[in-house]
């Protein structure tokens with residue numbers, strides 16, 4: 001997807017401006033409450049009209065004040081999923097799902113209902129009334145219905161915010177598999193940096209009514225680490241494991257990792273807190289930890305009494321957090337070889 005935006009909008013005393021041009025499939029909108037994220041989504045979807053400027057999505061002009069163009073929402077083919085699933089209460093799950101699909105011209109129907117029902121695991125719910133669904137099931141139906149209207153872009157405004165932590169992590173794999181399998185561009189709003197890292201590749205940072213920056217999501221995660229007291233968390237995407245005794249062995253690029261947890265999916269996402277990784281000058285003689293990875297120091301950053309060490313481990317990178325005293329004792333510098341030691345139980349399965 002390519003999106004070109006240059007616009008202004010005054011809402012009461014709130015002035016919103018956006019000037020950006022981006023290409024990508026998984027984009028996040030990140031910023032504090034009241035900064036203008038939902039405003040931007042409404043402007044893109046055609047639910048709000050800019051005072052001036054233009055919006056181009058791929059080859060289509062959605063809005064251009066100078067040329068008097070303002071496509072109505074139904075002609076923009078942009079799907080929107082809000083925090084609370086807005087389903088038709090008097091219809092079954094099946095009729096909700098097929099609502100947009102039946103209205104989409106045949107030539108533009110590039111997603112089949114059966115495929116969506118399978119990916120979102122909705123087959124057993126098809127004849128149920130939507131009032132009898134749980135919060136997570138409602139969100140899955142809302143997402144399925146939006147995708148079946150075959151949009152060119154999907155906007156999601158905090159779709160996971162109303163759900164409890166456990167449900168959130170149950171739904172995210174569905175979202176990920178839908179967006180990977182059907183390759184639909186996504187613009188995703190969330191206050192959660194972890195959700196951003198799991199769902200997007202790039203982010204637009206919105207602050208005080210303005211799109212201020214555009215950066216890789218990982219860059220945002222690194223800068224958030226420097227600004228907060230929290231530890232940095234590595235996210236590792238690992239494939240199917242092989243049993244190794246009563247543990248599980250995963251291939252991570254050209255590195256083999258041994259974990260206590262079994263991942264059942266094609267792709268399993270684990271978090272690894274940067275503070276839980278130990279560094280040694282050379283291979284320790286004996287240790288209870290199951291993972292001893294020869295690595296090279298790529299970068300070092302010191303923030304107060306914390307040092308972030310970026311390591312190259314074969315083809316993969318990993319971040320470790322230590323204290324300045326350890327850095328001096330290990331004489332760490334760029335290019336130095338070290339051994340990273342990680343317990344099999346230090347990895348926590350997220351997805």
Ligand SMILES: Nc1ncnc2c1ncn2[C@@H]1O[C@H](COP(=O)(O)OP(=O)(O)OP(=O)(O)O)[C@@H](O)[C@H]1O
Nearest residue numbers: 011012013014031032033034035036037038039040
């Ligand atoms: N119709 C309106 N009239 C006046 N001000 C409005 C109107 N709609 C929204 N605003 C103001 O615009 C600002 C941006 O709102 P918006 O909902 O876009 O923020 P947001 O970044 O999505 O916030 P949150 O993360 O809390 O959802 C807020 O200060 C809001 O009060």
